[in-house]
Amino acid sequence: MRWIFVDRFVTLEKGRYAKAVKNVSMGEEHLHDHFPSYPVMPNSLIIEALAQTGGLLAGHSTDFREKVILAKIERAEFFRMVTPGDQMVLEVRIVENREEGCKVIGEVSVNGTRVASATLMFVNLSSNQAKGWKAENFVFTKEFLALLGVTRLNGSWQVNGLKESREGKPAL
Amino acid sequence: MVDKDEIFGKVKECLAEALGVEEDDVKLDASLTGDLGAESIDFLDIVFRLEKTFNIKIPRGDLFPENILASPEFVKDGKLTPQGVEELKRRMPHADLTGFEKSPNVAELPNLFTVNMIVKYVEQKVKSPSASK
Numbered sequence: 001m002r003w004i005f006v007d008r009f010v011t012l013e014k015g016r017y018a019k020a021v022k023n024v025s026m027g028e029e030h031l032h033d034h035f036p037s038y039p040v041m042p043n044s045l046i047i048e049a050l051a052q053t054g055g056l057l058a059g060h061s062t063d064f065r066e067k068v069i070l071a072k073i074e075r076a077e078f079f080r081m082v083t084p085g086d087q088m089v090l091e092v093r094i095v096e097n098r099e100e101g102c103k104v105i106g107e108v109s110v111n112g113t114r115v116a117s118a119t120l121m122f123v124n125l126s127s128n129q130a131k132g133w134k135a136e137n138f139v140f141t142k143e144f145l146a147l148l149g150v151t152r153l154n155g156s157w158q159v160n161g162l163k164e165s166r167e168g169k170p171a172l
Numbered sequence: 173m174v175d176k177d178e179i180f181g182k183v184k185e186c187l188a189e190a191l192g193v194e195e196d197d198v199k200l201d202a203s204l205t206g207d208l209g210a211e212s213i214d215f216l217d218i219v220f221r222l223e224k225t226f227n228i229k230i231p232r233g234d235l236f237p238e239n240i241l242a243s244p245e246f247v248k249d250g251k252l253t254p255q256g257v258e259e260l261k262r263r264m265p266h267a268d269l270t271g272f273e274k275s276p277n278v279a280e281l282p283n284l285f286t287v288n289m290i291v292k293y294v295e296q297k298v299k300s301p302s303a304s305k
Contacts, residue, residue, distance in 0.1 A: 072214075103217075
């Protein structure tokens, strides 16, 4: 089972913006070693959480036909540490989009305070030299999608229980 | 009317940011992969930045042709066939193929992607935006 670093999607504007949350918990074993007596969410995993949020937004924009993978981390900044008990709010916005891939800006906050920011680039494997890759989508497996409440209803993909447009003061 | 120096200046900026190199290293005859350390993923980033900076549309495969080597009639024993070279000229009219033609080794194909090639492409695009290639 893959590491899933998103707990729930809150908002999804197809092809444009998404907001999701991830709760940081002492139940996550990697925190016991990072660091012993001082659990801190590793920055690389904060990026992973943003990448999963952004990747799902990107995948949803093409109805999960593409195998979307993270290809480049252009910029990543970390402002505050994230610790168990925090709920990370992950916001992503697609700023460039082409058939070959897209660029996403992501912001992470905890209780309204900015903790991290990154610019990520994704590529669509299926449409780029997909020789040798399996035909079925190994990125957006049924498992992964089901866990995030993504289902197919009446011919279109839906993410359950979420708002389709932003409210309040989103970072993006 | 935008002149070549201005275009070169902005292309330098785009490449420096995309590839994480100093602007001074981005010389006209520098090859993206050989001299500037570009990888295939960087080509997409470069396209994003060029489109945004110059407000042009770069159709897929226009600047960086894909699958040149797909057909067997174009490649033989690690070299491009005469048909292969013709196809390459057709697909990359803004590249300088004179050196490459003498010894068209497939392995040396990436060296054709130079900064000058990009500058020439952008120049032509800025003059006539609707033309492809």
